[in-house]
Amino acid sequence: MKEFVEGSHAIAEIIRLCRPGVVSAYPITPQTHIVEDLAQMVSDGSLSSQFVNVESEHSAASVVLGASATGVRAYTATSSQGLFYMAEVVFNIAGMRLPVVMTCANRAISAPINIWNDQQDSISLRDAGWIQIYAEDNQEAVDFHLIAYRLAEDKRVMLPVMVCMDGFILTHGMETLDMPEQEKIDKFLPAYKPLYKLDTAHPITMGILADPDYYMEARYAIQATMKESVEYLSQISKEFNSVFGRDYKDLLVEEYKIEGADKVIVAMGSVCGTIKEEVDAQRAKGKKVGLLRIISFRPFPYARVYEALKDVAKVAVLDKSVSLGAYAPIAVEVKSAFCGKKKAPQVISSFVAGLGGRDITLESVQEVFRRLGAKEVNADFIDLKPELLKEEYGE
Numbered sequence: 001m002k003e004f005v006e007g008s009h010a011i012a013e014i015i016r017l018c019r020p021g022v023v024s025a026y027p028i029t030p031q032t033h034i035v036e037d038l039a040q041m042v043s044d045g046s047l048s049s050q051f052v053n054v055e056s057e058h059s060a061a062s063v064v065l066g067a068s069a070t071g072v073r074a075y076t077a078t079s080s081q082g083l084f085y086m087a088e089v090v091f092n093i094a095g096m097r098l099p100v101v102m103t104c105a106n107r108a109i110s111a112p113i114n115i116w117n118d119q120q121d122s123i124s125l126r127d128a129g130w131i132q133i134y135a136e137d138n139q140e141a142v143d144f145h146l147i148a149y150r151l152a153e154d155k156r157v158m159l160p161v162m163v164c165m166d167g168f169i170l171t172h173g174m175e176t177l178d179m180p181e182q183e184k185i186d187k188f189l190p191a192y193k194p195l196y197k198l199d200t201a202h203p204i205t206m207g208i209l210a211d212p213d214y215y216m217e218a219r220y221a222i223q224a225t226m227k228e229s230v231e232y233l234s235q236i237s238k239e240f241n242s243v244f245g246r247d248y249k250d251l252l253v254e255e256y257k258i259e260g261a262d263k264v265i266v267a268m269g270s271v272c273g274t275i276k277e278e279v280d281a282q283r284a285k286g287k288k289v290g291l292l293r294i295i296s297f298r299p300f301p302y303a304r305v306y307e308a309l310k311d312v313a314k315v316a317v318l319d320k321s322v323s324l325g326a327y328a329p330i331a332v333e334v335k336s337a338f339c340g341k342k343k344a345p346q347v348i349s350s351f352v353a354g355l356g357g358r359d360i361t362l363e364s365v366q367e368v369f370r371r372l373g374a375k376e377v378n379a380d381f382i383d384l385k386p387e388l389l390k391e392e393y394g395e
Contacts, residue, residue, distance in 0.1 A: 003179050007138040007170045010177055011077075011103055012037030014142045016047045017185050018101075018149055020075040022067035024052040024060045028082040029115045030167035031105040035077055057082040061089035068098040069206055071197030073149070076100065079167060080107035083121045087128070093160050094129025094222065096207050099152030099192075100160040101145065102130075106269070106320075107167040108356045116357020117167040119269060123297070123321040123329050129222050131161045131229060132298040133251065134268045138175040141165040143246060146180065150189050150236050157229055158195060159222065164297075166270040168357070180244055188243045226299040233296060252301035254293040255308050257283060261290035263372055264309060266334055267318040268294040271353075271360050275318075278365040289369060294330060302337040309334070310343040316372045319379075320354040328352050328379050347374065353382035 003010070011034050015023070023042070025035040041047035052063045057078050064074035078086060083104060093100050104122045108114040122132060131151065135141035141163065148161035165171060196204060210218055234250035241247040254272075257279055258264055265275050272293045282289045292308050294301075309315055319328035327335065331350035338344040351368050354360045364382050371380060 001179050001181065002176055004174060004176050005179075006033065007141060007165065007173050007175065008033030008105075009037055010138055010142050010179065011145065011165075011171075012041065013179060014145050015075050016041050017180065017182055018075070018146065018189060019073065019191070020049050021072035022050050022052065022064060022074045023076070024054055024063035024067075024074075025076045025078065026054055026057045026060045026082060028057070028079050030107060030117075030171045031077045031079040031082070031103065033171065034103060034105070038075075057085040058089060061086040061093065064100050065089055065093050065096070065098060068093070068100050069096065069198050071192070071194040071199075073153075073192040074100050075102070077103040077105065079105040080109055080115075080121045083125060084109070087125060090125060090128050090130065092207060095218065097158040097222075098160060099149075099158055101148045101152055102160065102162050103145070104162050104164045105167040105171045106164055114356040115167075117169055118320040118355045118357065119164070119166075120321040120355075122162060122164045126298055126329065129159065130298065131159055131226070131296070132164060133161065133296050134164045134294065135170065136270055136272045136293065138165075138170055138173060139177050139246075140248075141170055142177055142179065143240065143244070143248070146185060146189060147236055147240055147251065150240075151229065151232060153192050154232060154236070155195055157225055157232060159225060159229070164269070169270045178246075184243050188240065230296075230299050230301060230303075248295070250304070252296045252304045253308060254291075254295060256291040256293060258290035258292060258308055258312070260288055262288045262313040263316070263369055264290045264292055264312045264314075265316045265318055265365070265368060266292045266294065266305075266309075266330060268297065268330060269320065271318070271320065274360055274362060275365050278362050278369075281362075282369070297330070297333075300333045302333075305334055305337040306341060309337075309345055310341070312345050314347040314349075314372050315345045316349050316351055316368050318351050318353055318368060320352075320360075322352050322355065322379060326379075331379070347372065347376050349377045350379045351377070351382055352379050358383055
């Protein structure tokens, strides 16, 4: 059914249709509308679930950990500092192999305090053991939550999934969406039947102390599952297409007009819509440019990135986050895809843009293509204001 709806309201609705048994979250901009809607749904009886009010994000994560441990489908949402406040429990959820689904409404990290969008929050927790998938638009954000539950609860996986959507740009943006029907959702996402749970009739222990004789194997098991999940994402995406008629290919990357391109930008999230517009404009002028959109950041699709870019002369990786003192995070992964390979781009340059919600315009994308020269650059910032640098730092 087609609906013209705000992104946050659409996410709340798809979560309702996924039938979670427990929802717990602490409101933080720009995630708040999602959990406000879910609380209202529980209150008015349209969602048969327990909404647990808590005093912090750490407690919200603890509640969904406990709920999932008892065999209940669980959901939470957060952003920015809230995700960092959860960090201890976020690692625990993955380590205990609990299939929680979380929405991360991507937002900049303090200080200075900033409520606008970049991807520093989820990127900073990339090593927590959660699968991370990034939406370009709100239709994807809706669909990816369905896929997230299906993947997380797959008996071969049993890992949490973080669906990342750009704060304000998507969470507060209005789009016309095809909202999936309950009957089709139930076909694609059956009731959760856990492999293990806390049950007094059949006692087990979770999250126990693991000494050096056991700890490394537990971490290896998560790493192995992450690698295997690349294939599972592809399988589940095909099943999703057969039920709902929307084809996300392998849910790892999207190749946009890469064939024959000599310059390609690699990026992730809503900015890819702007890049596509500029690619179309330059293609119309005869320029050979393209876009490789990363959908799955964890597990990172090294093989797919290699195949897509091995014959491209110059690659620009555009990050909306930064690893201070190093290449930006996506750039590190893209460069790693070519380690030890015989074929590789002549140049893989790292650019940073859009931090703290600064607009990435068509002119910004044009500047990236312009700077993509014969010499590689490391974390070259786009759209800096020299007058502010001089005023604040004397540069």
